[in-house]
Amino acid sequence: xxxxxxxxxxxxxxxxxxxxxxxxxxxxxxxxxxGAVNIPFKEFRMNISKLNKNTxxxxxxxxxxxxxAAARMLGNSYNIKILxxxxxKFNIKDLTE
Numbered sequence: 001x002x003x004x005x006x007x008x009x010x011x012x013x014x015x016x017x018x019x020x021x022x023x024x025x026x027x028x029x030x031x032x033x034x035g036a037v038n039i040p041f042k043e044f045r046m047n048i049s050k051l052n053k054n055t056x057x058x059x060x061x062x063x064x065x066x067x068x069a070a071a072r073m074l075g076n077s078y079n080i081k082i083l084x085x086x087x088x089k090f091n092i093k094d095l096t097e
Contacts, residue, residue, distance in 0.1 A: 003071045005084035006058065008033075017056035022066045023087065033060065033087070041066040045073055053078050062086050 011019060011033060019036040021028050028038040039047050051057060059067040060083035067082045074080055
């Protein structure tokens with residue numbers, strides 16, 4: 001499976017997308033992309049049924065590995081994008097809380 005990788009500016013331009021932070025709750029509390037929902041990777045599989053297949057989904061983690069694993073769990077039935085390089089890769093201070 002190939003997933004489209006996007007940058008932080010894509011997130012800023014696509015307000016209709018749900019942004020999912022796959023990092024643990026402590027990392028999320030320290031800082032996250034504004035509007036992101038925290039679903040730690042270890043809890044992701046049990047929350048898949050809550051996701052809408054018609055809503056674009058942008059996944060991110062610290063570096064990108066967990067994002068690709070979560071995207072594979074969702075498969076081709078969802079409109080998935082991945083933050084290229086993960087949370088730490090980009091200067092995203094205008095998108096963080």
